[in-house]
Amino acid sequence: MMVRVQQEDFDVGVETTRLRLQYPQAGAVVSFTGQVRDLNDGQSIASLTLEHYPGMTEKSLAAIVEQAKQRWHIFDALVIHRIGTLPPQAQIVLVIVVSAHRGDAFAACEFIMDYLKTEAPFWKKEVTPEGAKWLDERASDHAARERWQ
Amino acid sequence: MMVRVQQEDFDVGVETTRLRLQYPQAGAVVSFTGQVRDLNDGQSIASLTLEHYPGMTEKSLAAIVEQAKQRWHIFDALVIHRIGTLPPQAQIVLVIVVSAHRGDAFAACEFIMDYLKTEAPFWKKEVTPEGAKWLDERASDHAARERWQ
């Protein structure tokens, strides 16, 4: 299991290949990639800045992955989350899960994303033509998380 | 929407990037990659050969993607399925779905895989130390598909 918080971009292909080749008995790899949208709630986005809580971020992501491992049969998972200022269409987050069968990989990957969105200490600030503003939490993210309880 | 049936390998990173960069309003990219396992039902696998029904394969994959587009809010989807003889840990299949929000991308990607497994005319033959044998359909794949009805 690996958790990385970094400014640098990542390569979905390189990370997917590296992870699956460690598990010759894996049949399924599911990945989620988050992208900075050029529009949010109807406003055009010039850039997005991600702040985080160093130390707690890594601990909370590791705890989320650990929970996923206890709930599903998965071989491994990788989480990469970027911080700093990103332009539209930049990659923000990558979650990859490797398992024997696809059902476990899909569920665990979605679970990790739903918990990451509501528990991991990251905050987004958008720069729009009307100025910079911190994003509010979304009720839909909390609803997504409730499903797993 | 694109469907490709090919002998050549594919690059998950290149395909993911190409697809998402076409949609500046996409926030979520979910991908499934299938890998040839080195063991199946306890037997070691020397190679896997995939046969298909040219023409019908492409039509059935396109129809499955079309159904997914009608059920969820997704921008686009890509399906690549390899044919021919593949060694353990080779990539077999790639499904990528791009959407505004992650719930739609996860559901549509899993739906496409569940239907592909039970409707697209591909057949797998395994070579093991005891000789070659065609694989049987799996009850679990039919159960996975039933969930969507």
Added chain:
Amino acid sequence: MIQLLYFARLREALGSDGESLDWQEPGTVAALKQKLATRGGAWQEQFAGNTSLRAAVNQELVPDTMLIKPGDEVAFFPPVTGG
């Protein structure tokens, strides 16, 4: 005439990947299977005894009650196992 195609395990059992067959009048998939089964041996085994056989007419999965017309492409194959 109709164009017949056989795939995978079925192709190997029959020793053939397809053929052209004389077919003057519309008839069901079930009727075609009966006709092929009268060839005996592997044909009898596959087209009379094998309940898991799938049929596609013009590249669409169909039930045994489907009518086949002259000029159609008809494929028989085992349950699919891709992905």
Added chain:
Amino acid sequence: MIQLLYFARLREALGSDGESLDWQEPGTVAALKQKLATRGGAWQEQFAGNTSLRAAVNQELVPDTMLIKPGDEVAFFPPVTGG
């Protein structure tokens, strides 16, 4: 002493990303918030009026009833919005 950290919108509202604070006896998160609110202005606004404020003690999310001991790292921040 305890180490305080402020993040995101809260950090900007307070004009501070953290501080060391004298803290001799165990006390609750609620008590610490009351103490910070007595500074008035933005502090009063954020620590008395803001019901969506989250607290973490030693990098774990905690409720306001959690006890803070000398030496702890205590962070305050708005609801998270990563991913």
